[in-house]
Amino acid sequence: MSFKPRWNKTTLILGGAAAWGLLLVGCVMADRTVIAPPKVADATFVGTKKCAQCHEDLTGHFDGATHSNLALKDSKAGDIGCEACHGAGSVHVKSGGSKGTIINPAKSPETCFACHLDKRGEFSLPNAHPVLAGKVGCADCHDPHKGKVIKRTGAELETPNETCTKCHTSQKGPFLFPHQAMQEGCTVCHNPHGTVNQKMLVARDANLCLRCHLEHPSVIAGGVLGDGKIVAGGEDHRTRLQNGTCWSAGCHEDVHGSNASKAMRY
């Protein structure tokens, strides 16, 4: 998950569709595969200003949206931010907004894959949200129109965990005995795009928990471990871990928080 290109609003200039793709990919990705905005038959770009005539609710917030940084420009139409994802809009505008005259990605990830090529691979991993099957859309977790496309705390109304708990209500809490790890967000333990592990976990074994819980009371000065103990919560866990993972060995089953026990166990 490392993808942090930054540019200013003037970096990208639209030529033909192919040149646009080349420029864009040149900036975003390491390889230079040519991509193009979604095709709408017989349509030309009209620019974001035109969309504002009828979609002010969306264009009004777009300036603060991550993807407004794309600021693709066409020599005639000017800024074509909306059309980067929806395709050229002239036919749609002329028809007064008829259905089927412009691309509505809805739950289809294809529009996003055009630029985020690597995400197709992540969602193809054995345990992933059913995005390729069209059951969950990228926009269920990322708002393309408004605010930061990755939800964070701070000015955002929606916290990172709410992105998930609107669907996964049983992990929401509040719990009598909450697990503090939840304050770091669901993504400390899950990669929602997909992983090779069960339940999209970022690690398949005790390391998931030991990242935060491993204690080394027996560390010898100089940083060398003395006796191979796996100490967590003040107790050596070596024999317990022979029975399974921290959450599947019958010990800490309520990793998200518990109403029964402080140790998060029924």
Ligand code: HEC
């Ligand atoms: C003249 C008014 C008008 C303009 C200008 C306009 N739209 Fe629309 N648009 C509409 C209306 C009305 C609908 C709703 C159609 C419906 O739901 O039946 C719509 C629907 C849409 C949809 C959903 C289409 C679907 O099939 O579900 C998208 C996407 C869209 N507009 C994007 C844009 C973009 C991008 C622009 C600028 C390039 C734009 N619109 C400019 C009136 C307009």
Ligand code: HEC
């Ligand atoms: C980063 C890609 C992206 C950009 C940029 C973008 N959109 Fe969208 N748009 C989407 C996706 C994805 C959906 C489908 C969301 C869904 O159904 O949950 C959508 C849906 C829509 C809809 C249909 C809404 C509905 O309720 O069905 C309209 C209208 C629309 N966009 C207009 C715009 C306008 C106007 C702009 C520019 C201000 C814009 N979009 C910029 C990706 C984008």
Ligand code: HEC
């Ligand atoms: C035209 C190319 C393009 C399309 C289409 C596109 N993106 Fe992006 N996306 C970018 C670029 C470029 C950035 C980096 C912007 C920046 O950092 O200012 C970005 C950033 C992001 C980020 C934030 C990355 C970070 O590290 O902060 C997310 C999440 C994201 N896009 C999701 C989506 C989703 C979901 C869609 C489809 C609805 C989509 N993108 C469609 C080009 C695109």
Ligand code: HEC
């Ligand atoms: C189930 C929720 C969910 C869905 C569905 C989802 N994402 Fe994400 N995505 C996230 C979260 C949460 C993060 C932030 C991860 C972090 O901060 O560790 C993220 C991060 C990203 C990033 C930036 C970091 C990176 O991995 O490069 C991009 C780009 C991105 N998503 C694109 C997409 C695209 C494209 C789709 C659809 C094909 C999509 N996402 C679908 C939840 C989701």
Ligand code: HEC
């Ligand atoms: C739009 C609703 C929706 C959102 C938002 C959502 N999910 Fe999911 N999630 C699903 C669906 C649907 C499945 C697949 C369930 C199935 O296959 O039975 C799923 C599956 C999962 C699973 C695997 C469950 C299992 O039994 O294998 C985990 C873990 C998960 N999601 C975590 C997250 C996290 C973390 C987030 C936030 C970044 C998130 N989800 C956001 C709908 C959602």
Ligand code: HEC
């Ligand atoms: C401390 C690590 C951790 C954090 C943080 C975490 N999870 Fe989990 N989650 C797990 C583990 C471990 C499992 C597997 C439990 C099992 O298989 O019994 C799991 C399982 C799940 C499942 C599948 C539940 C089922 O019954 O199979 C969902 C859905 C889920 N988590 C959603 C979330 C959401 C949403 C958040 C944030 C609000 C979150 N998780 C935060 C560790 C975590």
Ligand code: HEC
């Ligand atoms: C992001 C760091 C982080 C991760 C990952 C994490 N935890 Fe925690 N956990 C904490 C913090 C912080 C506390 C509260 C302080 C403490 O008791 O150590 C806590 C508390 C606990 C407690 C309660 C201890 C007590 O006596 O109150 C248990 C049990 C626990 N975690 C189990 C787990 C398990 C099992 C996993 C793996 C599925 C896990 N933790 C993953 C940070 C984490």
